[in-house]
Amino acid sequence: MRVLIALLAFFALTGARDPILVPEVSQHEIQVRQGFTGTELLLFGAILTPDGTRAGQDYDIVVVLKGPTRSIILREKQRIAGIWVNADSTEFRSAPTFFAVASSRPIKQIVDDKTAAIYELGLPWLQLSPIGAYDPAEQARFSAGLVDLMQREGLYKEDSRGVRVSEQVLYQARIALPSSVQTGGYTAETFAISKGRVVASAISRVEVKKLGFERATALFAENYGFLYGLLAVAISIGMGFLAGRLFALV
């Protein structure tokens, strides 16, 4: 009973002080169709006290946009007998296809490493679930390699000045998605942080999907491989034949 009262008191007290986050995303559905060259998501929202007034206090805001995860093999090239070949590899069970972190200040100044690791705040703290390699140094080398590769492809990014907080109430962050984003469910998680402690978090969801012709083509190729192949062959023969005829006229 005493424990219960203590718990209630704890929640009542902390609850009274902890703010609430009201997040919103500019687009809940991103449509991948012809001419899609990538898009920019605006993630914004407000920090309020539980009774709905201005919090009147400085918070640090971190926004994490994460794409669907997948299992991958990461291969590493090494020089063997003068030739660069794939020598070493490791598997990751949950490598995100997209991962972007935006924060109001550099993460290092906002939270300690432990908190950052718990909430996956930042690229060094990605939880990739490696299998195979148990040596921590080796794991670190592979994760760093993956992060570096994905960063240069524009699929992983970290922006330590990406979130703007105005008047201690409104925050906004812009995250660009390149055209090579995978389709699927994306989660945008917003954290309000005060004195190195995460005091509030909220999730909003974004769905990236192919539509129309692009969707039909991907499904067709996936489910009806034989017919799709026949179509591709027919198109190539048709176009070759047509060109022959057209140029014979010229």
Place this chain on the structure above:
Amino acid sequence: MDVYLPIANLSVNGLVIVALGALTGILSGMFGVGGGFLTTPLMIFYGIPPTVAAASAASQVTGASVSGVFAHSRRAGVDYQMGGVLVAGGFIGTLIGAGLFSLLQRLGQIDVVINLLYVLLLGGIGSIMARESWQTLRAQKTGVPLPARKRRHHPMVASLPLRWRFYRSGLYISPLAPLLLGMFTGVLTMLMGIGGGFVLVPAMLYILGMSANVVVGTSLFQILFVTMATTMMHALTTKAVDIVLAVLLLIGSVSGAQIGAQLAERLPAARLRFVLASLVLAIALSMALGLGWRPDEIYTVEAL
């Protein structure tokens, strides 16, 4: 002009791809090779995933060889019997190639093997062609005609059992020889996304000893069917044929092929072969150096 490729999952500049198709189309029309040996590496260089590049390049070669086959068959330049044997070998080759492709992919060595194959094949064929065309050019310049080549097939071909008559090719040899040759090019097509024309043509001339007037037509005939089989095989196994990418490439290559064929009639043949040989050797050399240089990407990701 941005075009989104639904299978490769990224957007590319459509005009660049059409230009790439046109470039290889012109080469294929001029030299009677498919041009896949240029398309696939250039597309990979442009950022298209290697599997999608190899799978879609095959359908481009189909398109480029169609009109060639029609043109050659009109002037009886296709030995259908020989072509049939080559195609049969090619089908077996694509099956073996598909197995090899997935095996190498599992081992993670597919790109190394592809690069090595390119270096060996392009280097070998390029040198043979360069030597032959150089000798012809020299002979033209000095006015001393080359000694007429005795058209005979390789002694190894003669030792094979079971002989057939191939009338149009002027041969009485075992069908096993073209069958094996067809199988070999089938494997290459599946692995490298090339038609194999630049392997087939010299092999038909120097190993089988076919008469020259049916060589190009028959090789195009074989390439046509084998690339069709390859496209089907990729559509069924890797599911990496991007139809939008293929159409873009085709627009360029089918018109390029026609332009190339017209150019070929105006330019001297020996000099043309020498240019192609230099081009092939240059690519082989750059790929050979590429094997030893530190690659741009040490790490590669593959989805499970």
